[in-house]
Amino acid sequence: MKQIKIGILGLGMIFEETYLPCYLSLSNRPFWFPECGAVSVELAAVGSLTGKRWQHYVTSCPSLQSTPHFAGINAVNAMLKQGLDVLCIATPDDRHFEPALQALDAGVHVLIEKPSVLKLHQLEQLCAISEQNQCLAKVIYHKLFDPDHQRLRTLVKDGKLRHINNGYCTLLEPKSISQSQFAAWIEGRNPATYVAIHYVKLIHFTFFQQAEAQLAWIQATGQRGLVGPPNGPTWDSVQLRVGYRYPDLREAVFDIHTSWVHPDDAPGYVEQEVQFRFDNGVWNADQRRRGVETALEGALPREWKSTPNHHYNADLLSPRGERMRRGYGIETIRQAWEEFAYLKWGGTDNQREERFRSLCQQSYNDIRFDRPCVAMVQALEAILHHHSQGQPLGTVFVNHPLGGLVLSIPGSNSFVVLHKDPI
Numbered sequence: 001m002k003q004i005k006i007g008i009l010g011l012g013m014i015f016e017e018t019y020l021p022c023y024l025s026l027s028n029r030p031f032w033f034p035e036c037g038a039v040s041v042e043l044a045a046v047g048s049l050t051g052k053r054w055q056h057y058v059t060s061c062p063s064l065q066s067t068p069h070f071a072g073i074n075a076v077n078a079m080l081k082q083g084l085d086v087l088c089i090a091t092p093d094d095r096h097f098e099p100a101l102q103a104l105d106a107g108v109h110v111l112i113e114k115p116s117v118l119k120l121h122q123l124e125q126l127c128a129i130s131e132q133n134q135c136l137a138k139v140i141y142h143k144l145f146d147p148d149h150q151r152l153r154t155l156v157k158d159g160k161l162r163h164i165n166n167g168y169c170t171l172l173e174p175k176s177i178s179q180s181q182f183a184a185w186i187e188g189r190n191p192a193t194y195v196a197i198h199y200v201k202l203i204h205f206t207f208f209q210q211a212e213a214q215l216a217w218i219q220a221t222g223q224r225g226l227v228g229p230p231n232g233p234t235w236d237s238v239q240l241r242v243g244y245r246y247p248d249l250r251e252a253v254f255d256i257h258t259s260w261v262h263p264d265d266a267p268g269y270v271e272q273e274v275q276f277r278f279d280n281g282v283w284n285a286d287q288r289r290r291g292v293e294t295a296l297e298g299a300l301p302r303e304w305k306s307t308p309n310h311h312y313n314a315d316l317l318s319p320r321g322e323r324m325r326r327g328y329g330i331e332t333i334r335q336a337w338e339e340f341a342y343l344k345w346g347g348t349d350n351q352r353e354e355r356f357r358s359l360c361q362q363s364y365n366d367i368r369f370d371r372p373c374v375a376m377v378q379a380l381e382a383i384l385h386h387h388s389q390g391q392p393l394g395t396v397f398v399n400h401p402l403g404g405l406v407l408s409i410p411g412s413n414s415f416v417v418l419h420k421d422p423i
Helices: 013-027 054-060 075-080 097-105 120-133 147-157 175-181 191-208 328-345 349-360 371-388
Strands: 002-009 031-033 037-048 069-071 086-089 109-113 137-140 164-174 214-223 237-245 251-262 271-278 282-286 314-317 323-326 395-400 403-408 415-419
Touching (some): 002 013, 013 323, 037 075, 069 075, 075 086, 075 097, 086 097, 097 109, 109 328, 137 328, 147 282, 164 191, 191 371, 214 371, 371 395, 371 403
Parallel strands (some): 164 251
Antiparallel strands (some): 031 037, 164 271, 214 395, 237 251, 314 323
């Protein structure tokens, strides 16, 4: 049987919730293509900064005992020596670029958690080496696979919902995320880069991927004082606002509110909601409740959430008696792994170039289509940096006469060019 060798860098929450269940589900049931037959997945290596969590996974899942684990600053080099086909990068968002560059330079495909990188010049380097070595570089935006969001895109694509005007998105993570699970790396970071990017991608992909409207400006503000000092660079909550401009000068504006200091005893794992308003309609979705409520006597809210999101990731027992882990958090990873396998075996060697070009045009996950998202991340982080330095309420203008991303601070006559080339 053909086998694709996967390496996973980063052993935190996202590894436990999505990558590991995805691998375990495929270890007993390979995927299959008419062009190349069955393809199994081998977890050929894992890596992390400290290695502290690996023993926890091995203890709970003995089948992992034979998987090589590498820790420390040289973990990526050691992993690449295991003959990987794909390196999956599930590290904190400010630690994506270097391992992705190392892997692509070694001729290994990459699958990167969102956002791919934090700056446009980093994205350009990865795109260039991906093209040079004909290695795929894919980005995980699992909320595009959410059934509600897929239905929304269907209605937009079919012309049922016409001309987006404005929208509001919110995603609030519990305190335990920032104060325990992420405590080792959260200093100097913000929840918007971590989760608002999901909605940035959703908005651009759903409404503006083929539209004539262009990203015009980005604004942001936030609050501090719980995760870090009130005058420091670590943010509790962030409110991001982005504006698109149509050729007729109408604008579409979106507010995206994110936080990782929501009460741990809230009824759902995270608080999620989207509202989009069109010329001819409205779309509202409460992504926390989904119509499901549960109660378990004696269980505290932190142990047993009363409004679970089974669409994202859940253990399910099928009518045939099969226990499986399903959900859009896992399906998006599996689909990316299928793309890597299809590139390798989905036809003759002479057709590989054609397969590569086709997979690079997948706008939902190819790194070449991550430019608007990375531009907004770079703008957001620059605005928050100046805010932490006593210069709040900045606006980044897109494709300004001075450059592609240009920051303006109220009360200042000068501009800061964040990226020279057009977006």
